[in-house]
Amino acid sequence: MTASTAAREQFAASYGREPEGIWSAPGRVNLIGEHTDYNEGYVLPFAIQHRTCAAVALNGTDDIRVESTFSDSQVVAHLSDLDGLFPTPAGETPAVPEWSAYVLGIAWALRMLRPDAPAPGVDIAIASDVPVGAGLSSSAAIEGSVASALNELWDLGLDPVTLAQVGRKAENEAVGAPTGIMDQMASMLGQPDAATFLDCRTLETRSIPTGFTAAHLELLVIDTRVSHAHSTGGYRERRESCERGAELLGIRALRDAGIDDLPRAAELMDDVTFRRVRHILTENQRVLDTVDALTAQGPRAIGDLLVASHASMRDDFEISAVELDVAVDTALAAGAIGARMTGGGFGGSAIALVEHDAVERVTDAVERAFADAGFTAPHIFPVSPSAGPRRDA
Template identity: 70%
Template sequence: MTTATEAGTAEATAPEAARTLFTALTGREPDGLWSAPGRVNLIGEHTDYNDGFVLPFAIPQRTVAAVGIRADDRSRVFVASTFADEPVEVALDELQELFPTAAGAEPGVAEWAAYPLGVAWALGQDGVRGPGVDIAIASDVPVGAGLSSSAAIEGATASALNDLWSAGLDRTALARIGRRAENEAVGAPTGIMDQMASMLGEPDAAIFLDCRSLETRLVPLGMAEAGLALLVMDTRVKHAHSTGGYGERRASCERGASIMGVPALRDLSVDDLPRAQELMDDVTFRRVRHVVTENQRVLDTVEVLRTRGARAIGDLLVASHASMRDDFEISVPELDTAVDAALAAGALGARMTGGGFGGAAIALVEQDAVQSVSDAVTAAFADAGFAAPTLFTVTPSAGAGRDA
């Protein structure tokens, strides 16, 4: 059997690699190519599963799914990926047994395969079924970098199955499908921000998302017009949302909401924090304080972008990082080094982005200072004895859809 690494080379673009892998493994052309982007969260971390506010945007890096309806009469999902050596084949009727439908539980397949198979399972839970399909996946979204490579897989797969199975679901419904796959099939207790950003992204705009109502509003960023760039600093410290640290933070948030007698931390304001401190142990209080103040920072960022522009949001980014470092305790030395070095080199603002425990940070920089800030971060990593980071700029981009 041709392996994924043989069929899809690192030099190929994601669409080329997905198509090549599909043809190598099936001997035919796919029915189409669908893709979905990763995302950068400008601000609003760990607020989504607390029914709060977030401000992400889709990035140019995308995951591509080459998909075709199977020619035989077997209702099976066959998935392969350029970042795995062996494909996985599962009967649609066996998906129910494959996934334990409990956050934190282990899926019955390799984690990478649980994302696309979980989407097929989640669609089936909603009564959507179709013929068996072959799926080949390739991606240029960095894995484990906090840029939501998982939601990109889910978005590409959901978009493809939505079309091929004639489900007729809108993008918000497909985002819900992706979240269910991640929560219940993969076992990662994440919110819906990543899936919504990947599905709903638009060029030159962030998505202001109310995670309780799922109402969205596009917020123009105008960074290029302002002479600014957003630099991603991938520490290359891998993380996984299905491991314990993420779940522990979520449990602390739920405990804090229960102590305060509210459905979710979304229902608290900064004015409630003194009472919360009286009622809670120190760790629970600091977790709550991060979420409550981060929600306010999201609202403040939206207002500042509207009234003063992107150049004025730097201090909010810095405050967000400090809160995640000190109160939520999800940063790591590499992330702190990236943020500190970028700021020392002249960045207007910087913060870690994503779930934490590794991944990437972002820095808002002058366009003509991208190289000098990048050089400063790289030097700081070398001085600290860390592996060299991966640095690149991103621009707000379009969401999921069919490409060919």
């Protein structure tokens, strides 16, 4: 059953009628540029074919009612009560179940942005085929689908970049997860066969053809099944280290420093802060180098950059996990052109760029390595750059 069908059936079962429409938005894979987004740097993600669907209809009340296929409970909130639910104080969990905070947070953020616009009550049912906890931004897919639906049903006329900013506000302030804007921009601006080069300071974007299909390459996602959560401590601690590093360098954000500043950073910082900063500065450069390589030479030229990115995340930013390292090392040994962990870290997924005829070999090798190590079997599947939000029905 597709996510669209599941959302429609959930809506009909819960609310006893058909939805007015079904809107969907994709998850994303980050090709390179990890933790650079909240440092106002550069990222190169792309939307994937896996999507979250929101079946939605106006309900004639002042309430938002939310159901999903991944929870047995219905969450109901009066529109005027959203300001009492959010924002979520730093370090605390939302006042509603976290999955519903993404949905209700979008409604709250839209009302904050357009307080004078009519915002009638809605019924919403959510279904998704974006793997949760895999680092593929299932959260941004929820935000994008709901934001697209409410943008249309509430007749707000907001553009995709503004809706991405609404999604970030919901995630940061309603859910309490201190993420940057990469996920939302990647989901909202996705294009087939291309990645989105994003300047996270200016929000300027450029579509960069990946060339995977023409080069007979596949990008495999290796979901380690080790779950992670951005609202917990590890992610927040890394962000605080970056902010401390920028303060010591006397700059607004680490975006304003470059590799030439590393010797001065080493003198000013303790070892841990320095290594966190070194990852960001070198990762920003790797994003720029990857864009240049894709443009001038094609996708086979980016393998070493992917490998260097993983080493930096493993050693300097310390956000990898043993399962991710095994996935990357095994994929490379089995012939992958490049591989790295992707997403916020502490679990989730790795990606491997492989020749089309090497997919089975790499997949088998990683599955054997996980079995030999006693890990949970990974979920391995190809992803391709895909389109952003749309109305499906």
